[in-house]
Amino acid sequence: MTIYQLDAFTNQLYAGNPAAVVPLTDQNTWLPDARMQAIAAENNLAETAFYIRTATGYHIRWFTPTVEVDLCGHATLATGYVIFFLEEKPEADHITLDSRSGPLRVCRGESGWLTLDFPADVLLKSSVQPPALAGGLGGPKPLEIHRGKTDFMVVYATQADVEALSPDFRELANVPARGVIVTAPGTDVDFVSRFFGPQSGIDEDPVTGSAHTTLAPYWGQRLGKTDLTARQLSKRGGYLLCKLHDTPTGSRVDISGQVQLYMKGELV
Known part of the structure; x- marks a missing residue:
């Protein structure tokens, strides 16, 4: 089986968020769950994505080194890059990926930009x-x-507050959620963020779509x-464009970024 490693949400290598992508289109069936989890653990990246073909497009699943997750932005962006430019190379400018979070659309734009069409989260303010x-x-x-549905989101006054945080990850792992988002207004973008997910096997995620x-x-x-610019303030850093829009089935968020291919290999 072929395996790719790509850097998502960046226009340069060794930045953004690295993800592995394993196409399973030759046999077009899932590997056993334990095998996919073992591959993700061996990769030791924030997420490894696997995909197969379906009647309507593709089906995608995501694994951290320790668990399968319901939604992952950067590995979906990386998978879109693999499908559009390396494997299937469809003529259409969009593809649909079925997932545990419902159908997800990836659109191909100019200059290598890709856009994810994801369902918007619903927030409840906590007192x-x-x-x-x-x-x-x-x-x-x-x-x-x-x-939110899977994470806590903590809002600070300034970008400097977010940059200065030095979490106790052992303590943070006790928060009952997938992870913790911290955010503030940005100095050169609309907002900045960081994402901490020790509960999911990654202390700080480089870029979290x-x-x-x-x-x-x-x-x-x-x-x-409705149109927003965003920067994730990890050591690797990432830049994203977000656009809010409503549909008959609910609110959605378009999340756009670029991808760089780092490595192509073969699983033995």
């Missing part, structure tokens, strides 16, 4: 900060705390905008 969250993050007092299904609706409402 109480869980003890593990307060103890795990430390730093200044946040302005707001929200709970799925977190922007939570971030974009919040900042869109707060700033009164």
Whole structure:
């Protein structure tokens, strides 16, 4: 089987968020779950994506080194790159990927940009900060705390507050969620963020596309905008464009980024 490693949400190598992608289109059936989990653990990347063909397009699944997850943005972006430019090379400018979070669309734009069409998250404002969250993050007092479908989102006053955080990951792992998003207004973009996910096997994720299904609706409402620029402030860094739009089935977020191919190999 072929395996690719790519850097997502960046226009240069050794930045953005690395993901592995394993096409299973030759046999067009899933490997045993334990085998896919073992491959993801061996890769030791934030996510490894596997995909097969379906009657309507493709089906995608994502694994961290320790668990299968319901949604992953950067590995979906990387999978779109593999399908569009390396494997299937469809003539159409969009593909549909079935997933545990429903159908996901990936569109091909100009200059190698790809756009994910993801369902927008629904936030509930929390009046109480869980003890593990307060103890795990430390730093200044946040302005707001929200709970989304899978993550907590903690809002700070300034970009400097987010940059200065030095979490206690052992404590943060006790927060009952997939992970913790921290965010603030940006100095050169609409908003910045970081994502901590020790519960899912990754202390700090370099760039978290799925977190922007939570971030974009919040900042869109707060700033009164539907088109937003975003930067994730990990050591590797990442740059994203977000666009909010409504459909008959609910609110969606377009998340756009670029991808760089790092490696192509063969699983023995």
